[in-house]
Amino acid sequence: xxxxxxxxxxxxxxxxxxxxxxxxxxxxxxxxxxxxxxxxxxxxxxxxxxxxxxxxxxxxxxxxxxxxxxxxxxxxxxxxxxxxxxxxxxxxxxxxxxxxxxxxxxxxxxxxxxxxxxxxxxxxxxxxxxxxxxxxxxxxxxxxxxxxxxxxxxxxxxxxxxxxxxxxxxxxxxxxxxxxxxxxxxxxxxxxxxxxxxxxxxxxxxxxxxxxxxxxxxxxxxxxxxxxxxxxxxxxxxxxxxxxxxxxxxxxxxxxxxxxxxxxxxxxxxxxxxxxxxxxxxxxxxxxxxxxxxxxxxxxxxxxxxxxxxxxxxxxxxxxxxxxxxxxxxxxxxxxxxxxxxxxxxxxxxxxxxxxxxxxxxxxxxxxxxxxxxxxxxxxxxxxxxxxxxxxxxxxxxxxxxxxxxxxxxxxxxxxxxxxxxxxxxxxxxxxxxxxxxxxxxxxxxx
Numbered sequence: 001x002x003x004x005x006x007x008x009x010x011x012x013x014x015x016x017x018x019x020x021x022x023x024x025x026x027x028x029x030x031x032x033x034x035x036x037x038x039x040x041x042x043x044x045x046x047x048x049x050x051x052x053x054x055x056x057x058x059x060x061x062x063x064x065x066x067x068x069x070x071x072x073x074x075x076x077x078x079x080x081x082x083x084x085x086x087x088x089x090x091x092x093x094x095x096x097x098x099x100x101x102x103x104x105x106x107x108x109x110x111x112x113x114x115x116x117x118x119x120x121x122x123x124x125x126x127x128x129x130x131x132x133x134x135x136x137x138x139x140x141x142x143x144x145x146x147x148x149x150x151x152x153x154x155x156x157x158x159x160x161x162x163x164x165x166x167x168x169x170x171x172x173x174x175x176x177x178x179x180x181x182x183x184x185x186x187x188x189x190x191x192x193x194x195x196x197x198x199x200x201x202x203x204x205x206x207x208x209x210x211x212x213x214x215x216x217x218x219x220x221x222x223x224x225x226x227x228x229x230x231x232x233x234x235x236x237x238x239x240x241x242x243x244x245x246x247x248x249x250x251x252x253x254x255x256x257x258x259x260x261x262x263x264x265x266x267x268x269x270x271x272x273x274x275x276x277x278x279x280x281x282x283x284x285x286x287x288x289x290x291x292x293x294x295x296x297x298x299x300x301x302x303x304x305x306x307x308x309x310x311x312x313x314x315x316x317x318x319x320x321x322x323x324x325x326x327x328x329x330x331x332x333x334x335x336x337x338x339x340x341x342x343x344x345x346x347x348x349x350x351x352x353x354x355x356x357x358x359x360x361x362x363x364x365x366x367x368x369x370x371x372x373x374x375x376x377x378x379x380x381x382x383x384x385x386x387x388x389x390x391x392x393x394x395x396x397x398x399x400x401x402x403x404x405x406x407x408x409x410x411x412x413x414x415x416x417x418x419x420x421x422x423x424x425x426x427x428x429x430x431x432x433x434x435x436x437x438x439x440x441x442x443x444x445x446x447x
């Protein structure tokens with residue numbers, strides 16, 4: 001009797017490897033059932049229950065391992081069509097042939113998925129052309145038969161990145177996409193090119209008044225002014241400022257500099273609790289010893305300057321809002337001498353780039369930009385005006401910013417600083433209060 005038991009045990013042990021080799025393991029995914037698995041692998045439900053007795057009568061849980069007989073074969077597409085039988089749906093057919101529901105629907109655009117009729121022929125594969133087109137869609141903008149190019153906005157994309165990618169301006173995109181806003185949403189569709197049309201972009205160039213040479217000194221100052229946009233004299237007022245970075249709050253900044261929250265708010269009365277990256281805050285107020293007296297480089301054109309320019313029109317204010325949004329996309333971008341692209345800007349380069357997005361062409365240097373439009377006093381400044389400073393120690397204009405906000409008598413402007421890149425500053429800061437030269441209105445005047 002003992003010999004018989006030993007012999008049976010040996011036989012059993014020898015059959016274990018063959019049993020293991022005759023099993024396929026399947027990990028349960030959403031929607032799996034014993035019925036669907038039996039159909040998928042061309043086996044019976046009884047076959048599955050025999051290998052998985054503990055799961056009989058239970059709902060399959062995701063990630064459960066199901067043992068499948070090795071004789072099973074996965075249903076694959078053996079022909080190009082499937083004939084609908086009683087009780088079948090697009091979903092069951094897709095599962096049967098291991099296809100995605102979306103693919104199956106794309107192969108049968110004329111078939112109503114909600115009312116399948118018995119005997120209907122369902123295509124199980126797409127045409128070669130449709131498969132190629134599907135792969136292209138992943139890597140290329142949407143392009144119709146008429147060569148229309150459409151861009152789908154991805155997470156984190158900005159309007160500036162898109163205009164640079166396709167070498168178009170924001171104003172050109174506005175013409176093709178009425179209602180397009182600078183602030184984009186993921187999956188927005190933007191028309192880049194419409195059909196086979198080739199429209200010449202409308203470039204608006206401001207007229208710079210001709211300069212009469214008054215003296216050799218004036219000529220020399222002009223040459224110097226066009227070359228020193230990159231110069232920024234040090235702040236000797238003792239003022240301390242802080243540029244807000246992402247995630248900071250007034251409370252965290254006050255703790256960093258060991259001042260009270262009340263004191264920080266007192267130094268920055270126009271700043272609310274909701275601060276944004278790029279905004280500059282005063283930590284310690286500087287001392288104004290004397291104001292810089294600007295040298296008039298172009299005395300001959302002062303007679304054409306108006307202290308009170310006409311208010312900006314409603315259309316001009318919409319342009320101002322777009323300009324501010326475009327410039328604000330680049331808060332934190334580093335300073336680059338001679339830079340006019342999103343990789344880095346100098347002060348006048350930021351203005352040239354921002355205005356060019358609306359097809360408004362500005363002169364290249366801040367000094368030249370100060371000669372266009374009409375001068376306005378601080379009391380009549382508006383969003384979208386250009387504000388000019390002299391930071392070179394000679395009194396000539398060599399720095400420019402775009403006014404973004406005016407609260408009471410405080411003017412905020414976005415600009416590219418040599419040391420801190422693109423930031424928002426205030427005319428109340430000691431450094432800029434001493435070096436302020438003028439404000440020019442260009443909207444409605446040059447466009």
